[in-house]
Amino acid sequence: MDSWLEAHTDHSLSFSSESPPPIQWxxxxxxxxxxxxxLHSTELEPASAGxxxxxxxxxxYGDSSLPAGAGDVVVNTTFADRILGFDEKHxxxxxxxxxxxxxxxxxxxxxxxxxxxxxxxxxxxxGGMVASDVHGKDHHVHGTIxxxxxxxxMRVADGRVLRCSREEHPDxxxxxxxxxxxxxxxxxxxxxxxxxPSPWIRQYSRRxxxxxxxxxxxxxxxxxxxxxxxxxxCLTRGRHMGRGILLAGDWASPDEAPSSFPKxxxxxxxxxxxxxxxxxxxxxAAFNHLYYWRHLPRERFCLTHWEDFFYPLDAIGGWNRMYxxxxxxxxQCVLPAxxxxxxxxxxxxxxxxxxxxxxxxxxxxxxxxxxxxxxxxMEGVSIALDIxxxxxxxxxxxxxxEEVLREGGRxxxxxxxxxxxxxxxxMEKRRLPRFQEIRQKWDPELRIxxxxxxxLFGDPMPSPKKADGFAFRK
Amino acid sequence: xxxxxxxxxxxxxxxxxxxxxxxxxxxxxxxVLFGRKPEELERSVQDLRVRGxxxxxxxxxxxxxxxxxxxxxDEAQKVLGFFDTVIVTAARFATQEQLERDRELxxxxxxxxxxxxxxxCEEAKNRLLARGGGTLCVLSxxxxxxxxxxxxxxxxxxxxxxxxxxxLDHRFRQEGLRVITIKPGFVKTPMTAGLKPPxxxxxxxxxxxxxxxxxxxxIPVLYVPLVWAxxxSVIRRLPRFVMRRFNF
Ligand SMILES: Cc1cc2nc3c(=O)[nH]c(=O)nc-3n(C[C@H](O)[C@H](O)[C@H](O)COP(=O)(O)OP(=O)(O)OC[C@H]3O[C@@H](n4cnc5c(N)ncnc54)[C@H](O)[C@@H]3O)c2cc1C
Ligand SMILES: NC(=O)c1ccc[n+]([C@@H]2O[C@H](COP(=O)([O-])OP(=O)(O)OC[C@H]3O[C@@H](n4cnc5c(N)ncnc54)[C@H](OP(=O)(O)O)[C@@H]3O)[C@@H](O)[C@H]2O)c1
Numbered sequence: 001m002d003s004w005l006e007a008h009t010d011h012s013l014s015f016s017s018e019s020p021p022p023i024q025w026x027x028x029x030x031x032x033x034x035x036x037x038x039l040h041s042t043e044l045e046p047a048s049a050g051x052x053x054x055x056x057x058x059x060x061y062g063d064s065s066l067p068a069g070a071g072d073v074v075v076n077t078t079f080a081d082r083i084l085g086f087d088e089k090h091x092x093x094x095x096x097x098x099x100x101x102x103x104x105x106x107x108x109x110x111x112x113x114x115x116x117x118x119x120x121x122x123x124x125x126x127g128g129m130v131a132s133d134v135h136g137k138d139h140h141v142h143g144t145i146x147x148x149x150x151x152x153x154m155r156v157a158d159g160r161v162l163r164c165s166r167e168e169h170p171d172x173x174x175x176x177x178x179x180x181x182x183x184x185x186x187x188x189x190x191x192x193x194x195x196x197p198s199p200w201i202r203q204y205s206r207r208x209x210x211x212x213x214x215x216x217x218x219x220x221x222x223x224x225x226x227x228x229x230x231x232x233x234c235l236t237r238g239r240h241m242g243r244g245i246l247l248a249g250d251w252a253s254p255d256e257a258p259s260s261f262p263k264x265x266x267x268x269x270x271x272x273x274x275x276x277x278x279x280x281x282x283x284x285a286a287f288n289h290l291y292y293w294r295h296l297p298r299e300r301f302c303l304t305h306w307e308d309f310f311y312p313l314d315a316i317g318g319w320n321r322m323y324x325x326x327x328x329x330x331x332q333c334v335l336p337a338x339x340x341x342x343x344x345x346x347x348x349x350x351x352x353x354x355x356x357x358x359x360x361x362x363x364x365x366x367x368x369x370x371x372x373x374x375x376x377x378m379e380g381v382s383i384a385l386d387i388x389x390x391x392x393x394x395x396x397x398x399x400x401x402e403e404v405l406r407e408g409g410r411x412x413x414x415x416x417x418x419x420x421x422x423x424x425x426x427m428e429k430r431r432l433p434r435f436q437e438i439r440q441k442w443d444p445e446l447r448i449x450x451x452x453x454x455x456l457f458g459d460p461m462p463s464p465k466k467a468d469g470f471a472f473r474k
Numbered sequence: 475x476x477x478x479x480x481x482x483x484x485x486x487x488x489x490x491x492x493x494x495x496x497x498x499x500x501x502x503x504x505x506v507l508f509g510r511k512p513e514e515l516e517r518s519v520q521d522l523r524v525r526g527x528x529x530x531x532x533x534x535x536x537x538x539x540x541x542x543x544x545x546x547x548d549e550a551q552k553v554l555g556f557f558d559t560v561i562v563t564a565a566r567f568a569t570q571e572q573l574e575r576d577r578e579l580x581x582x583x584x585x586x587x588x589x590x591x592x593x594x595c596e597e598a599k600n601r602l603l604a605r606g607g608g609t610l611c612v613l614s615x616x617x618x619x620x621x622x623x624x625x626x627x628x629x630x631x632x633x634x635x636x637x638x639x640x641x642l643d644h645r646f647r648q649e650g651l652r653v654i655t656i657k658p659g660f661v662k663t664p665m666t667a668g669l670k671p672p673x674x675x676x677x678x679x680x681x682x683x684x685x686x687x688x689x690x691x692x693i694p695v696l697y698v699p700l701v702w703a704x705x706x707s708v709i710r711r712l713p714r715f716v717m718r719r720f721n722f
Contacts (some may be wrong), residue, residue, distance in 0.1 A: 021668050040667035041512065042488050072657075079488070079664050082521035107525060 024434030031327030036067035054079035056125030062417030069462030116148035133178030146177035179374030198257035211242025485564030489663030493682035499527035587631035607650020
């Protein structure tokens with residue numbers, strides 16, 4: 001282990017550019033970061049040799065995309081963004097891992113094609129989508145993105161570059177779907193797109209009074225709509241705990257949609273940190289109230305812009321800075337259907353007890369578990385909470401995790417920064433051994449690792465003497 | 475309707491050139507990419523095809539080898555039939571410290587960014603003039619406007635290049651050659667990836683949009699993004715004793 005580190009620290013790394021990148025501060029979307037070396041490269045194949053980790057647009061909230069130590073090199077893929085082919089007949093697209101979802105949408109939606117599955121932001125890369133095996137509002141019908149991925153071109157730890165799929169190296173392929181970049185570096189992704197009838201969305205929304213009604217409403221909507229999701233106001237307690245808005249939609253048919261292509265949405269940018277009082281409980285309570293009561297009629301149908309429907313948060317660039325310098329985290333868990341309809345209520349209760357710990361919660365019913373060895377979704381209810389960092393954040397996450405453990409649920413790694421190893425191992429006791437076995441086979445020395453894998457998977461910490469920088473905050 | 479252009483683009487595999495090539499492809503222009511890495515060129519051409527290029531191909535051309543320029547242009551002529559627009563976004567960059575340490579690298583940067591770029595433009599100019607004119611668009615830099623501590627050599631090559639392009643424009647505009655000098659400020663591309671973005675750092679995409687505008691309207695000099703025009707007009711007037719104090 002040590003000799004490998006010796007050989008791969010600093011100058012000895014085989015970089016495509018003349019000199020190794022300097023040590024810099026690298027952050028996840030929740031704005032908690034570490035010191036490390038980030039190499040931006042247009043050519044992933046040479047850049048990946050000797051790299052400890054890959055990262056894309058850094059939209060994972062926690063430490064999944066952060067290097068394990070200041071000596072580790074993480075390759076940023078965003079300059080490797082070419083689309084290498086599109087087979088219109090079979091809807092198969094081949095692209096470099098750094099290609100963003102935004103670019104795919106810009107190129108393909110005007111021609112009537114859309115990605116098979118989309119997360120709630122366009123600012124993600126293909127590689128990041130595969131590594132997190134992302135799900136969307138349509139999980140109950142289309143599953144995760146992994147279901148639509150045909151093959152991957154990868155650099156594995158022993159230096160080989162190879163293609164994997166359900167036929168070739170299936171163990172590597174399936175462990176990479178949702179494997180958080182720990183099985184190897186994804187260079188190219190081949191996946192099947194979807195044809196859509198128009199670029200407009202037919203939207204249905206309705207006001208929901210409490211959590212029980214919400215679960216029922218989601219289940220009903222899932223029967224009629226391919227896209228469903230719920231927004232819950234987390235500041236309301238008591239009888240109306242879990243009130244919010246249910247959103248559902250489908251692509252409009254050509255005869256109900258306007259004939260024009262929807263104009264790209266304007267974006268505003270936040271380029272400074274908000275002082276912490278702006279996003280306090282009072283301002284947010286007021287906002288949530290407004291959001292809820294703006295929806296005066298109980299039910300509403302309308303035609304909407306696809307960007308408004310799928311990516312409401314993208315309208316504000318750098319919205320993560322609204323949480324100020326201390327940053328925030330997201331907590332996302334899925335509770336199995338078997339745990340019953342009371343389980344989500346118990347999780348919300350923990351939250352409201354912590355008084356204003358989170359403002360907004362996104363709730364979604366998931367379909368069956370996919371093929372990815374460590375993918376997040378399972379049949380049940382997923383709950384996602386944005387949590388501003390406070391003194392009691394660790395304690396809150398611990399309490400939530402203990403509850404999730406009791407319910408037989410699990411957490412989403414791409415959002416996580418605070419879960420304790422023992423909780424994670426317990427949640428994943430069925431799947432983790434298989435994942436680690438595959439990792440052992442492809443990477444016995446654990447050369448590929450992240451800050452998260454050291455924290456949760458028990459990977460050895462890179463020895464500090466090799467790190468030529470201190471891990472203090474800027 | 476605008477006639478589609480037939481474009482030779484040197485440096486289109488990366489950064490500003492990549493963004494520009496995509497815009498040209500998406501609006502239906504015909505393109506031949508020049509560059510030195512066959513595999514990279516092939517991948518970029520694939521990308522342009524998916525985006526709807528009516529014609530996209532590549533030809534090998536290395537700015538370190540001026541003897542290859544003529545045959546590269548011959549090849550482009552064969553592929554495209556003719557070309558009316560030549561764009562140069564290729565150049566080298568290295569930090570001042572690297573260049574002070576490494577003589578070979580310094581020599582390469584000086585020749586590639588100035589001498590060989592000029593020779594390349596001469597070859598392009600002759601061919602464009604032979605068919606009655608055309609557009610030659612070259613990326614220089616705001617770094618060429620004043621001598622500055624972090625870009626002593628790089629700035630010097632860009633200063634020389636800007637002057638050459640200015641002279642070329644004066645001498646041949648009458649004959650139908652439109653020479654366009656682009657002076658970008660800091661742009662977030664692979665060239666600047668290790669550096670900390672200063673204020674007004676731009677995206678390659680917005681810069682490419684402006685370059686396209688300059689090409690279509692024949693604007694002889696354009697600062698991109700536009701805010702660099704007023705900034706540079708101040709910086710050009712600063713007395714030397716002030717410039718000497720700055721570390722940027
Ligand atoms: C506003 C918002 C909404 C979101 N909504 C959803 C949602 O609805 N559903 C959902 O599933 N997720 C959602 N996410 C999470 C997001 O989709 C994932 O975190 C995704 O992985 C981010 O992609 P990225 O390119 O930013 O990857 P990064 O954050 O840079 O990296 C994420 C992980 O992928 C790995 N990785 C990235 N590229 C590669 C590669 N080329 N090879 C190997 N490993 C790689 C990294 O090592 C890391 O482990 C949301 C995030 C935000 C900010
Ligand atoms: N980015 C900025 O902030 C900035 C600011 C001011 C001016 N500029 C200027 O703008 C232009 C484009 O910059 P960029 O940021 O887009 O740079 P970039 O991403 O580094 O791209 C440079 C391109 O030049 C090519 N190139 C380099 N050496 C070559 C050679 N010997 N022969 C052939 N091609 C060669 C590269 O191809 P290879 O893959 O073969 O190397 C690459 O395609 C340059 O002239 C630069 O000086 C940039």
